[in-house]
Amino acid sequence: MARIKDVALLAGVNRSTVSRIINGEGKFRADTKRKVEQAMAELNYRPSAIARSLATASSNMTGLLVTYYTGGFFGEMMNQVQTELDLHKKFLITAQGHHSAEGEREAICRFHALRCDGYVLNSRYLSDDELRLLAKEPTPFVLLDRSVEGLESRCITFDHSLAGQMAVDHLINQGHRKIACITGPLNRTNSRQRYQGYLNALSTADITVDQTLCAEGNYGRESGYLAAKKLYQSHPDLTALFSCNEEMMGGALQFFHENNVSVPQQVSLVSFDSIDRCASFYPTVSAVHFPISKMARVAVEVLINLIEDKDISIDRHFEPQLVIRHGDRVI
Amino acid sequence: MARIKDVALLAGVNRSTVSRIINGEGKFRADTKRKVEQAMAELNYRPSAIARSLATASSNMTGLLVTYYTGGFFGEMMNQVQTELDLHKKFLITAQGHHSAEGEREAICRFHALRCDGYVLNSRYLSDDELRLLAKEPTPFVLLDRSVEGLESRCITFDHSLAGQMAVDHLINQGHRKIACITGPLNRTNSRQRYQGYLNALSTADITVDQTLCAEGNYGRESGYLAAKKLYQSHPDLTALFSCNEEMMGGALQFFHENNVSVPQQVSLVSFDSIDRCASFYPTVSAVHFPISKMARVAVEVLINLIEDKDISIDRHFEPQLVIRHGDRVI
DNA sequence: TTGAAAGCGCTAACAA
DNA sequence: TTGTTAGCGCTTTCAA
Numbered sequence: 001m002a003r004i005k006d007v008a009l010l011a012g013v014n015r016s017t018v019s020r021i022i023n024g025e026g027k028f029r030a031d032t033k034r035k036v037e038q039a040m041a042e043l044n045y046r047p048s049a050i051a052r053s054l055a056t057a058s059s060n061m062t063g064l065l066v067t068y069y070t071g072g073f074f075g076e077m078m079n080q081v082q083t084e085l086d087l088h089k090k091f092l093i094t095a096q097g098h099h100s101a102e103g104e105r106e107a108i109c110r111f112h113a114l115r116c117d118g119y120v121l122n123s124r125y126l127s128d129d130e131l132r133l134l135a136k137e138p139t140p141f142v143l144l145d146r147s148v149e150g151l152e153s154r155c156i157t158f159d160h161s162l163a164g165q166m167a168v169d170h171l172i173n174q175g176h177r178k179i180a181c182i183t184g185p186l187n188r189t190n191s192r193q194r195y196q197g198y199l200n201a202l203s204t205a206d207i208t209v210d211q212t213l214c215a216e217g218n219y220g221r222e223s224g225y226l227a228a229k230k231l232y233q234s235h236p237d238l239t240a241l242f243s244c245n246e247e248m249m250g251g252a253l254q255f256f257h258e259n260n261v262s263v264p265q266q267v268s269l270v271s272f273d274s275i276d277r278c279a280s281f282y283p284t285v286s287a288v289h290f291p292i293s294k295m296a297r298v299a300v301e302v303l304i305n306l307i308e309d310k311d312i313s314i315d316r317h318f319e320p321q322l323v324i325r326h327g328d329r330v331i
Numbered sequence: 332m333a334r335i336k337d338v339a340l341l342a343g344v345n346r347s348t349v350s351r352i353i354n355g356e357g358k359f360r361a362d363t364k365r366k367v368e369q370a371m372a373e374l375n376y377r378p379s380a381i382a383r384s385l386a387t388a389s390s391n392m393t394g395l396l397v398t399y400y401t402g403g404f405f406g407e408m409m410n411q412v413q414t415e416l417d418l419h420k421k422f423l424i425t426a427q428g429h430h431s432a433e434g435e436r437e438a439i440c441r442f443h444a445l446r447c448d449g450y451v452l453n454s455r456y457l458s459d460d461e462l463r464l465l466a467k468e469p470t471p472f473v474l475l476d477r478s479v480e481g482l483e484s485r486c487i488t489f490d491h492s493l494a495g496q497m498a499v500d501h502l503i504n505q506g507h508r509k510i511a512c513i514t515g516p517l518n519r520t521n522s523r524q525r526y527q528g529y530l531n532a533l534s535t536a537d538i539t540v541d542q543t544l545c546a547e548g549n550y551g552r553e554s555g556y557l558a559a560k561k562l563y564q565s566h567p568d569l570t571a572l573f574s575c576n577e578e579m580m581g582g583a584l585q586f587f588h589e590n591n592v593s594v595p596q597q598v599s600l601v602s603f604d605s606i607d608r609c610a611s612f613y614p615t616v617s618a619v620h621f622p623i624s625k626m627a628r629v630a631v632e633v634l635i636n637l638i639e640d641k642d643i644s645i646d647r648h649f650e651p652q653l654v655i656r657h658g659d660r661v662i
Numbered sequence: 663t664t665g666a667a668a669g670c671g672c673t674a675a676c677a678a
Numbered sequence: 679t680t681g682t683t684a685g686c687g688c689t690t691t692c693a694a
Contacts, residue, residue, distance in 0.1 A: 013680075013681085014680065014681045014682080014689085015681090016680075016683095017679085017680055017681075020679095024681090026679075027679065028679065028680085029679065029680090032679080032680080051686090053686090053687080054685095054686045054687065055686055056686085121684065222691065260686080262688085
């Protein structure tokens with residue numbers, strides 16, 4: 001593979017001239033420029049991003065930690081981050097956390113090893129303390145969908161509790177009283193907040209909470225199916241169900257279909273949803289929209305400001321929005 | 332960030348000694364090793380993968396081109412490739428082709444710029460000729476789910492035509508004659524092959540092909556919905572449907588549910604499926620399994636053999652397998 | 663078992 | 679407008 005030296009030799013100029021022309025820095029005689037460009041073409045020269053990184057002490061790489069590559073939620077996150085990075089001509093390095101603090105740590109090590117200029121963390125298992133410690137190191141990072149005291153300027157946040165409350169309020173306003181809930185893993189903060197929203201809505205409406213109307217899932221489709229089964233079999237008279245994500249709602253719907261529980265005639269549904277999956281269910285299901293797409297874009301913007309040491313103020317907090325569809329009704 | 336020089340200084344040894352200890356090359360006095368390790372810990376030293384790349388002329392990075400990051404199919408591909416690369420301590424660089432030859436070319440440029448040791452291409456838009464040309468360059472690559480004459484040793488292949496035929500044979504064996512088909516985009520080879528399998532099955536069974544029983548989709552869920560609608564409305568007497576992927580089958584199922592077409596009583600279904608999505612439909616749907624997971628793993632294995640210039644023979648061709656579920660029945 | 667020194671491909675002062 | 683030169687942080691011969 002041709003090096004800058006070869007190009008310089010062929011064009012009869014100095015290496016630094018070639019370097020300047022590549023990077024468009026300064027002025028050159030038209031003749032010189034032509035010769036260099038011709039030499040580059042002839043040799044099929046492609047600058048080494050690696051050598052450049054070493055020389056400039058900036059890799060132009062940006063890391064992104066997600067839990068998994070699979071699943072519509074993470075795919076959308078990666079997609080948005082890549083799109084935003086493309087705008088800035090930066091490389092994306094992805095890594096999976098695999099549902100453990102150790103996995104997340106390893107991912108960050110990878111970002112450090114590659115000397116990423118910065119990274120976006122969708123971290124679920126590192127403690128606030130560990131993140132605060134990490135923030136003392138020179139490489140900047142941003143937290144996507146997480147709120148850590150002391151790191152506010154790097155946090156892209158969403159009010160999960162309010163979102164959950166809005167969803168359940170909607171059901172209550174339709175006259176529902178016996179409302180079941182499928183939660184995410186309650187060892188995770190955001191999951192607990194969504195659940196808290198459910199509790200807040202009930203309590204505001206003076207509806208007594210019945211623990212047996214709540215089942216814990218793991219955000220996977222199968223867990224939604226099983227939770228719906230458990231809830232429906234113990235409470236065949238429930239009139240509404242709130243699911244804390246779209247995948248579990250898909251599973252729940254499958255259970256209702258299989259058991260001839262008509263939606264929304266027998267059971268009204270409302271879900272959390274980040275990727276408008278609920279629009280493609282049968283029937284379509286109302287949902288509070290969790291705007292992960294926009295949040296991911298903003299995460300990159302904030303990160304780049306951090307990297308470039310700019311001080312631009314960007315709104316980092318996002319509000320839930322209720323999208324009404326057909327899977328629920330007034331009773 | 333601490334450099335190897337700092338570690339050497341602190342430990343009172345030469346830089347090359349530190350380097351050797353890091354890479355475990357040669358023998359050292361226990362005392363030296365201890366001193367160096369202590370110095371590394373004290374300085375929180377992390378070797379720069381970038382500097383190492385430059386020095387060794389090997390970046391330890393591997394590229395992967397997919398069409399998009401979203402969608403279960405590509406997510407699974409990335410997941411498997413990453414898992415396999417982790418085993419070999421290699422970094423993954425992903426890029427999206429975005430449904431165009433230009434996009435795929437740009438992705439490859441990126442791999443070259445980063446001096447990836449090799450890359451895996453799930454290329455859909457580069458011509459065979461262009462790929463053959465690319466193969467003349469020194470960086471090795473492997474083609475995932477593609478067959479190019481002259482590049483056989485780098486192709487991980489699947490018999491899409493046979494798979495399609497097996498799916499439709501199954502329906503024919505159940506007594507179906509009026510079998511509709513939702514194809515993928517027919518400008519793509521693999522899509523055409525799946526469709527060809529449908530045609531082959533009919534022709535083998537002496538069933539006349541009715542073009543109006545076929546509709547072209549784009550592998551997206553929505554297109555499956557629309558295709559099912561078109562097909563069912565023009566042929567309410569069709570008894571079976573073959574979908575060329577799982578997403579479109581999901582859309583078709585939604586149409587049938589919404590219009591009270593019972594499955595499998597009125598319409599039997601069989602699909603292509605790479606990620607066992609059909610197991611989570613209601614009802615579950617039989618499918619020919621397209622083993623993209625295994626193929627992705629093998630792609631990496633083959634690539635690594637290429638990179639390391641090993642000559643290990645690996646089976647690169649995969650056979651379809653029919654998975655029977657509940658969405659079809661004998662008539 | 664360790665050290666000295668050259669070099670990977672590029673950029674960036676400083677000079678001219 | 680262009681050339682000279684010294685690194686960037688690491689590995690790797692060769693020598694000791």
